[in-house]
Amino acid sequence: MRRYILTGTDTPFANLGTGGIRAPGKGEITVDVKAASLNYRDLLVAKNVSGSVPLSDGAGVVSAIGEGVNGVGVGDRVVIGFMPGWTEGAITEARKNASLGGNGVDGVLAERIVVPATGVVKIPDTMSFEEAATLPCAGVTAWSALFERRPLEPGETVLLLGTGGVSIFALQLAKKAGARVIITSSSDAKLERARSLGADETVNYRQTPDWEKEVLRLTDGVGADFAVDVAGPATLSKTLAATRFDGRISLMGVLTGFDGPINTAAILERRITLQGIYVGPVATLAKLVKANLKPQVDKVFDFEDANSAYADLRDAGHFGKLVVKVGS
Numbered sequence: 001m002r003r004y005i006l007t008g009t010d011t012p013f014a015n016l017g018t019g020g021i022r023a024p025g026k027g028e029i030t031v032d033v034k035a036a037s038l039n040y041r042d043l044l045v046a047k048n049v050s051g052s053v054p055l056s057d058g059a060g061v062v063s064a065i066g067e068g069v070n071g072v073g074v075g076d077r078v079v080i081g082f083m084p085g086w087t088e089g090a091i092t093e094a095r096k097n098a099s100l101g102g103n104g105v106d107g108v109l110a111e112r113i114v115v116p117a118t119g120v121v122k123i124p125d126t127m128s129f130e131e132a133a134t135l136p137c138a139g140v141t142a143w144s145a146l147f148e149r150r151p152l153e154p155g156e157t158v159l160l161l162g163t164g165g166v167s168i169f170a171l172q173l174a175k176k177a178g179a180r181v182i183i184t185s186s187s188d189a190k191l192e193r194a195r196s197l198g199a200d201e202t203v204n205y206r207q208t209p210d211w212e213k214e215v216l217r218l219t220d221g222v223g224a225d226f227a228v229d230v231a232g233p234a235t236l237s238k239t240l241a242a243t244r245f246d247g248r249i250s251l252m253g254v255l256t257g258f259d260g261p262i263n264t265a266a267i268l269e270r271r272i273t274l275q276g277i278y279v280g281p282v283a284t285l286a287k288l289v290k291a292n293l294k295p296q297v298d299k300v301f302d303f304e305d306a307n308s309a310y311a312d313l314r315d316a317g318h319f320g321k322l323v324v325k326v327g328s
């Protein structure tokens with residue numbers, strides 16, 4: 001089978017070659033991968049990892065099953081969980097370390113992968129492999145961010161930063177949940193696209209560097225009920241300022257780095273619930289498949305052109321998701 005192997009550099013990010021694949025063991029299945037999507041994480045992995053198959057998010061067709069597999073059969077169309085070993089319940093260090101396409105664990109940018117049968121979710125015929133492949137990381141993360149603890153309520157206002165994979169899923173989910181959405185972007189063209197998906201208010205964070213003040217203006221000085229911060233240290237203090245007393249912030253992003261100063265007094269004095277998010281279990285992926293969203297696939301690349309998908313992700317011109325067709 002053909003598969004990419006990470007080089008540990010960005011010239012190229014990964015090399016296409018061939019390799020073998022083992023038969024599925026007890027409780028495992030082989031999936032013939034048909035599409036894979038990229039996440040910002042894949043750029044971080046590519047910088048630090050070499051020698052393994054990249055990308056966490058894939059969808060395809062079951063081509064073989066191991067002993068004792070129930071509920072999934074050959075020919076089923078499936079999407080694979082980001083952490084196939086985390087089916088439900090709480091996350092553990094071991095489950096986190098077994099996420100696909102990182103930490104030396106082989107990922108889905110290959111024609112075949114062997115995974116636990118309980119780590120996949122069947123997809124309806126109406127959902128393309130390209131659409132399904134966008135769900136495991138960005139989609140599940142957006143769901144966990146909005147609905148896991150102190151969930152977003154209808155009529156509440158949610159603030160979303162940028163128009164990448166997580167934020168656009170959060171926009172779609174928030175609108176479906178009956179919330180009002182304020183979204184920021186560096187691009188007016190992308191904000192226009194966000195409006196077409198239902199965004200109620202838009203702010204260009206390049207043209208309006210004090211965007212938190214604009215969010216306050218748009219919320220009559222109160223602040224958003226809920227915020228999803230995908231950017232991290234450079235935005236969190238502004239996100240705090242833009243969130244109401246007793247509001248909630250889901251933080252999962254490292255777009256602006258891993259460490260930085262935070263206004264801790266703002267968290268306690270205004271009784272903000274600040275929660276860290278790390279994707280979510282296969283059970284959440286199943287809920288997302290049922291929600292029947294139309295994932296925003298910005299561009300689809302041929303398998304042989306996967307390095308161009310990486311380059312596009314790095315250049316951040318995309319809206320929503322970038323996808324690679326896998327196989328011929």
Ligand SMILES: NC(=O)c1ccc[n+]([C@@H]2O[C@H](COP(=O)([O-])OP(=O)(O)OC[C@H]3O[C@@H](n4cnc5c(N)ncnc54)[C@H](OP(=O)(O)O)[C@@H]3O)[C@@H](O)[C@H]2O)c1
Nearest residue numbers: 040141162163164165166185186252253254255278279316
């Ligand atoms: N912890 C987890 O479970 C988890 C899961 C998924 C993702 N993440 C993290 O969440 C972040 C987003 O991931 P993704 O895959 O959705 O990324 P992505 O698709 O690459 O999104 C990139 C977009 O983010 C926006 N952005 C960049 N810098 C920004 C800033 N300073 N302020 C506001 N927006 C900014 C830009 O939008 P515009 O072009 O519109 O300006 C950019 O195009 C990453 O840091 C990723 O590592 C974490």
